[in-house]
Amino acid sequence: MATVRNVYLFAKTAVFKVRAINVPRRTVSQVTHKHFRSAVGCGSVAKLVGLYNSYSTGRRPPSSTSSSSVGLADELLAAKVQPDPRVADDGDPDSDKDKEEKEKVNRTLKWxxxxxxxxxxxxxxxxxxxxxxxxxxxxxxxxxxxxxxxxxxxxxxxxxxxxxxxxxxxxxEPSRDKLLPDPVKPPYIQPPYTLVLELRDVLVHPEWTYETGWRFKKRPGVDFLLHHCGPPLFEIVIYTNEQGFTAFPIIDHLDPNGLIWYRLYKDTTRYVNGKHVKDLSCLNRDLEKVICIDWDTDAVSSPRNHLKLKRWDGNMNDQSLVELGLMLRTIAESEVSDVREVIDYYRTFDDPLAAFRENQRLAQEQELAVKQRVEEEHQQKKFTSSIISSFFRRN
Known part of the structure; x- marks a missing residue:
């Protein structure tokens, strides 16, 4: 009896394995119980074990004289090996729908x-x-x-x-050969020097906020620079890579007094290796008297005329333009014959304004020392003359 119970459990396990191959549950249950009852009725344990093995391994059960055993194997084999509905009758793996879609795509590409x-x-x-x-x-x-x-x-x-x-x-190429008109002749005033200024990140800085959107911040010291370096010392020229419709209203706002004489925009630059370069040779001015202020070294065609300034990032505590105004005014008042020699000297420093500030400090110290020495000599001469005069009065 225990052997029969064990075989029954084996056959029951086979039922679950047969269900895993998508055989209908009702068919498997009926067939399994029918064969199990037949095997138990015959008292054949070997037949039960063979039935279990055929269910668990998916192999065809041993041939038997019983027609029910052969029918069960055929049903299981037919249920396990189902034809692929995606394969057409003619053996082509593509269905009619796929063919239609491919033809549609081909027609679309063709047209x-x-x-x-x-x-x-x-x-x-x-x-x-x-x-x-x-x-x-x-x-x-x-x-x-x-x-x-x-x-x-x-x-x-x-x-x-x-x-x-x-x-x-x-x-x-620049839009014209001569970017500036010929220098004016007396009795009109022609400043001896030309100051070329970049607009973006030298005088103004673009900034975007949620409250205002895009706007241009005015750099501290712009008014000081324009008033101290304007005519009659320099003729001020704005030479920028910005478009005219963007830069024109900004310059109007920066210079309500008209100290900026000329304005040059992107169309007057020279396009070289993917960059717009300011060609100072087209300014129609003597380059010995031209100073160009820009933060980009590659944006100026004449390095000897380029005085590099640090790029302004919008810091409102910056005072670089004030120091620049003092430096340029000193150069103009010194009546330098060739400004390129001065720029060559300051180009050796990472911060030309700091170098100029240090030179100014040293010059003031030397001037103060000379003044003190002159005063000492004057006092000594005065003391000597007083002694000599008193000596003659006694005699």
Missing amino acids: TFISFGVMITGMGSFLLWSCGSPEVGPDGNPIIDEFSEMPVIQQYLLRTWKGMNDMNRMIQ
């Missing part, structure tokens, strides 16, 4: 490429027609140029190529 081809062809034809056609004179007749004797297609291609080169040169 997309066709549309791009038509658009590019149309744009190229319009470019050749607009840029390659000869110029027309006031009388309506075409103007003869160096391409007029060539075939028509070659004419249009070469004129288009020339127009593209002219456009590229217009972007890279």
Whole structure:
């Protein structure tokens, strides 16, 4: 009896294993109990063990004369090996729906490429027609140029190529050869020196806050710099990489008194290696009298005329422009013949303003020492003269 109970437990375990292969629960239960009762009725323990092994391993049970045993194995095998519904009858792994989607994608790509081809062809034809056609004179007749004797297609291609080169040169080169007008002649006043100032991070600093959005902060000491370095010592020029529509109202706000004589914007810079460079040789001024103030070393074409200033980050306690004004005024009042020699000296320091401040301190100490020595000599001479005069009076 204990052996039969153990075999029953084995058969029950096989039922759970058979359920794991998605055989309907009712079918497995009916078939299993039928075969179990048959095996128990026959009193065959070996048959029960074979039934358990066939259920647990998925193998076909041993052949038997009983038709129920053969039917059970066939049912289990048919339930375990189910055909894949995703595979079509003809053996193609792609379903009809996938084929339709692929065909739709292919049609979309095809028409997309066709549309791009038509658009590019149309744009190229319009470019050749607009840029390659000869110029027309006031009388309506075409103007003869160096391409007029060539075939028509070659004419249009070469004129288009020339127009593209002219456009590229217009972007890279300054908008005009002379950025400033010629110096004025007497009786008008022409300052002897030219001061070129960058706007961004030298005079103002852009800042964004939730309350105000984007705004430009005015650097402390701007008014002092303009008043102490303005005419008649310097003609002040704003030369910035900003666009004109951005910089123009800012300069109006900084200089209500008109101390800034000229304004130059991004279109007057030279585009070199991906950067807009200030070409001082186009200023129409003697470079021996030009001082350019900027924080970017690569933004000035003439390093000898560039006096580098530290980039302002918006600190309202900064006093660099006050020191700069004193330094520039000292240079102008000293009537330096070539400012580049002075800039060459101060360019050797990381902070030119600190170096100038130290030189001013040393100069004041030397001046004070000279004044004291002169006073001492004067007192000594006075004492000597008083002794001599008293000696002659006694005699």
